[in-house]
Amino acid sequence: xxxxxxxxxxxxxxxxxxxxxxxxxxxxxxxxxxxxxxxxxxxxxxxxxxxxxxxxxxxxxxxxxxxxxxxxxxxxxxxxxxxxxxxxxxxxxxxxxxxxxxxxxxxxxxxxxx
Amino acid sequence: xxxxxxxxxxxxxxxxxxxxxxxxxxxxxxxxxxxxxxxxxxxxxxxxxxxxxxxxxxxxxxxxxxxxxxxxxxxxxxxxxxxxxxxxxxxxxxxxxxxxxxxxxxxxx
Numbered sequence: 231x232x233x234x235x236x237x238x239x240x241x242x243x244x245x246x247x248x249x250x251x252x253x254x255x256x257x258x259x260x261x262x263x264x265x266x267x268x269x270x271x272x273x274x275x276x277x278x279x280x281x282x283x284x285x286x287x288x289x290x291x292x293x294x295x296x297x298x299x300x301x302x303x304x305x306x307x308x309x310x311x312x313x314x315x316x317x318x319x320x321x322x323x324x325x326x327x328x329x330x331x332x333x334x335x336x337x338x339x340x341x342x343x344x
Numbered sequence: 345x346x347x348x349x350x351x352x353x354x355x356x357x358x359x360x361x362x363x364x365x366x367x368x369x370x371x372x373x374x375x376x377x378x379x380x381x382x383x384x385x386x387x388x389x390x391x392x393x394x395x396x397x398x399x400x401x402x403x404x405x406x407x408x409x410x411x412x413x414x415x416x417x418x419x420x421x422x423x424x425x426x427x428x429x430x431x432x433x434x435x436x437x438x439x440x441x442x443x444x445x446x447x448x449x450x451x452x453x
Contacts, residue, residue, distance in 0.1 A: 263441075267385075272445045272446065273430065273432075273443040273446075275440040318385050320387060322387075330394075333441070334389065335379075335387035335388070337385060338385040340385070
């Protein structure tokens with residue numbers, strides 16, 4: 231099976247712009263989670279989607295949003311970019327939700343905001 | 345105080361050494377994950393455990409639920425083990441993962 235794929239892998243934007251990142255989960259996986267990783271804050275949970283519904287949301291401002299499509303592919307959007315949004319954005323897929331569902335991570339999208 | 349604490353933050357070892365990375369958490373959990381992140385960013389899930397001990401090759405993970413503590417051991421370390429090791433906990437079924445700050449391991453030949 232192909233792994234989790236994320237596009238694009240690298241992105242440079244300027245303050246005030248918006249960006250959309252894409253995640254294609256492993257075939258058959260219905261849950262997609264998004265994480266932000268920065269040197270200062272480490273890994274932080276953004277949101278989780280399952281069967282097109284947001285199940286969980288982390289402590290991020292409303293500028294961060296996401297969605298999941300019927301084929302389980304997911305997108306996240308950041309509007310009005312700030313310098314502090316520069317980070318590695320990772321998505322992870324799992325077969326379902328719940329404690330014993332192992333997460334499989336994608337390679338990440340490295341976003342730089344200038 | 346972070347809910348998940350890891351120690352040490354940085355670790356340098358000689359090839360062949362036995363390595364231990366510790367993770368302590370302050371909340372009740374349903375599962376604990378050990379992750380490995382190589383330079384470049386890709387994360388691999390090493391273990392998911394809720395009790396006892398798991399072994400995969402040269403890696404061993406243990407958890408003590410009563411003491412809220414987990415350890416990741418690497419036997420016969422190798423330079424290819426150089427990576428950041430991250431502990432993460434899930435507080436209850438379906439809840440989000442909360443991460444430790446990671447332990448940066450460098451294994452010298």
